Amino acid sequence: MTIASETRLPDALEVLRDAVADVPLGLATIDRDEARRTAKAVVDQVDDYLLPRLRDLDAPLLCVVGGSTGAGKSTLVNSVVGAAVTTAGVLRPTTRAPVLICSTADRAYFADDRVLPGLARTTGGEIGGDAGPGALRLVVRDDVPAGLALIDAPDVDSVVEANRELAGQLLGAADLWIFVTTASRYADAVPWDLLRTAQERGTALAVVLDRVPPEAVGEVADDLAGMLQRADLAGARLFVVEERPLVDGRLPDEQVAPLRDWLHGLAADQEQRSAVVRQTLAGALDSLDGRVDELVRAVEAQEAVAMALRSSADAAYDGARSAVDVAMRSGTLLRGEVLARWQEFVGTGEWMRSLQAQVGRLRDRLAAAVTGRPPPGDELKVALESSVEQLLRAEADRAAERTVAAWRALPAGPALVAGRERELEAVSPDFPQDASDEVREWQGFVLDLVRTEGAGKRSTARVLSLGVNGAGLVVMVAVFAQTGGLTGGEVAVAGGTTAVGQRLLEAVFGDAAVRALAAKARKDLAVRADHLLREEQARFDVLLADAGPEPGAVDRLRAALRDLAAARRASG
Numbered sequence: 341m342t343i344a345s346e347t348r349l350p351d352a353l354e355v356l357r358d359a360v361a362d363v364p365l366g367l368a369t370i371d372r373d374e375a376r377r378t379a380k381a382v383v384d385q386v387d388d389y390l391l392p393r394l395r396d397l398d399a400p401l402l403c404v405v406g407g408s409t410g411a412g413k414s415t416l417v418n419s420v421v422g423a424a425v426t427t428a429g430v431l432r433p434t435t436r437a438p439v440l441i442c443s444t445a446d447r448a449y450f451a452d453d454r455v456l457p458g459l460a461r462t463t464g465g466e467i468g469g470d471a472g473p474g475a476l477r478l479v480v481r482d483d484v485p486a487g488l489a490l491i492d493a494p495d496v497d498s499v500v501e502a503n504r505e506l507a508g509q510l511l512g513a514a515d516l517w518i519f520v521t522t523a524s525r526y527a528d529a530v531p532w533d534l535l536r537t538a539q540e541r542g543t544a545l546a547v548v549l550d551r552v553p554p555e556a557v558g559e560v561a562d563d564l565a566g567m568l569q570r571a572d573l574a575g576a577r578l579f580v581v582e583e584r585p586l587v588d589g590r591l592p593d594e595q596v597a598p599l600r601d602w603l604h605g606l607a608a609d610q611e612q613r614s615a616v617v618r619q620t621l622a623g624a625l626d627s628l629d630g631r632v633d634e635l636v637r638a639v640e641a642q643e644a645v646a647m648a649l650r651s652s653a654d655a656a657y658d659g660a661r662s663a664v665d666v667a668m669r670s671g672t673l674l675r676g677e678v679l680a681r682w683q684e685f686v687g688t689g690e691w692m693r694s695l696q697a698q699v700g701r702l703r704d705r706l707a708a709a710v711t712g713r714p715p716p717g718d719e720l721k722v723a724l725e726s727s728v729e730q731l732l733r734a735e736a737d738r739a740a741e742r743t744v745a746a747w748r749a750l751p752a753g754p755a756l757v758a759g760r761e762r763e764l765e766a767v768s769p770d771f772p773q774d775a776s777d778e779v780r781e782w783q784g785f786v787l788d789l790v791r792t793e794g795a796g797k798r799s800t801a802r803v804l805s806l807g808v809n810g811a812g813l814v815v816m817v818a819v820f821a822q823t824g825g826l827t828g829g830e831v832a833v834a835g836g837t838t839a840v841g842q843r844l845l846e847a848v849f850g851d852a853a854v855r856a857l858a859a860k861a862r863k864d865l866a867v868r869a870d871h872l873l874r875e876e877q878a879r880f881d882v883l884l885a886d887a888g889p890e891p892g893a894v895d896r897l898r899a900a901l902r903d904l905a906a907a908r909r910a911s912g
């Protein structure tokens with residue numbers, strides 16, 4: 341390796357590591373949990389193994405003894421070392437804080453956070469002192485050869501999840517797995533999952549078939565050897581250890597001698613050791629492609645799910661917008677209270693009937709009626725306000741309810757609304773106040789409009805004879821009385837009025853100035869309704885923004901993989 345490549349490859353790895361650490365997996369997609377595990381395993385392996393190994397290819401060989409519960413791992417480690425360095429026992433789980441045993445000469449390699457930086461080092465304490473799974477107990481011995489370190493790992497199938505995870509993490513940190521299984525357990529699923537992982541990652545592997553009844557050695561060993569071969573693991577060195585009475589908790593020396601000699605041989609032979617290091621290193625680097633690809637697919641799934649959730653919220657709120665629009669145009673707002681107040685405003689039915697048909701006079705009478713009686717105008721204004729508010733609130737309620745219903749039926753949706761259904765299924769608490777403010781501001785806008793547009797325009801002046809307030813109310817009513825380009829009182833307002841009254845209304849609403857003002861007023865109200873609904877939808881947008889993938893995550897992963905590949909090519 342050249343100097344440049346030695347710096348480039350770790351740099352590229354760190355970039356990839358950060359991209360993987362930040363991988364957005366907030367939405368509960370089907371493969372999310374699996375992807376999270378993969379992401380954690382990649383980050384751990386980069387920190388625990390790849391970076392330290394790339395920075396120091398000559399550091400001691402780290403051999404991790406892993407395997408199933410009660411397989412005899414700790415007993416084997418004590419027997420290989422020739423001393424009680426780790427706790428064996430029938431009580432499960434025994435190995436909680438993993439133990440790292442190395443030569444006094446190699447202490448500096450393991451005492452700090454060069455490898456496994458996430459595990460605090462403990463050195464003191466008696467054997468079996470439980471430092472918990474967040475720590476690594478360091479045992480330094482003069483009789484362990486330099487260049488070799490052993491870790492006694494927790495059970496890969498421990499009943500304690502933290503122990504299982506730690507076992508997996510430690511295997512990810514190993515230059516060499518010493519995989520311990522027994523005559524009775526070697527066909528179990530969990531060990532084979534891990535052996536397959538070793539195969540996929542090209543990890544250097546030795547398998548210890550432990551606790552084999554002496555009479556079954558041939559048969560069981562052959563069977564396991566066949567299984568390893570079929571799993572494409574024929575290259576793994578297989579050691580068979582017979583079940584024997586223990587002396588001082590340790591196996592008879594002749595049972596462990598082959599394993600110990602092989603390990604000591606590796607420690608002594610620089611070339612062989614470096615071959616093991618390179619095999620596992622290349623395998624781990626190669627495996628990143630497939631593992632990061634899996635994450636890319638998981639993020640793409642997040643994106644697809646986020647898009648489906650977003651469009652269902654969009655659809656619900658677009659529906660609300662058009663429902664408000666339809667209601668405004670269809671005249672439905674001019675029923676009930678508004679209609680009653682309107683009729684009060686323009687006069688009773690009798691008053692209408694008594695009027696002559698001449699539009700000019702009618703308008704005069706109307707003006708007189710309005711200017712003479714301000715209170716009905718106020719009531720009409722209030723009735724209009726609450727009618728518009730109710731419409732907005734009903735549609736905003738419906739949109740919220742529809743969004744929650746849609747989300748509950750979509751992948752990852754239920755988790756987003758879980759525990760907040762009641763709150764999210766209705767308008768937000770601020771909505772009623774906001775809507776009322778908005779409608780009142782709109783009414784103010786209409787009055788301003790009448791005032792400014794009316795000033796100096798002869799055409800508008802006529803309706804202005806009703807006064808700014810009266811004209812404003814006529815314009816507001818006109819907003820809800822005009823449908824599809826048609827004008828006038830033929831819409832709902834007509835209900836309850838006579839043919840004569842009808843013509844009066846037509847005359848007022850048919851006025852070009854009123855129509856132009858109403859069009860502007862309706863546009864303004866639509867903008868305000870849109871604004872209110874957008875604010876409402878924002879609650880759902882925020883949920884998605886918090887949990888959904890940020891844009892560019894996939895590109896970032898892919899770019900990091902490409903740069904890593906380039907850095908590897910450059911390093912030869």
Ligand SMILES: Nc1nc2c(ncn2[C@@H]2O[C@H](COP(=O)(O)OP(=O)(O)O)[C@@H](O)[C@H]2O)c(=O)[nH]1
Nearest residue numbers: 409410411412413414415428429430583584585
């Ligand atoms: N007789 C006998 N007992 C063993 C042997 N290996 C392990 N044991 C016992 O099995 C139990 C579990 O062993 P241990 O080394 O703690 O297994 P680990 O969970 O894989 O670390 C302990 O009580 C050991 O004493 C062996 O080869 N012979």
Ligand SMILES: [Mg+2]
Nearest residue numbers: 413414434435
């Ligand atoms: Mg143990």
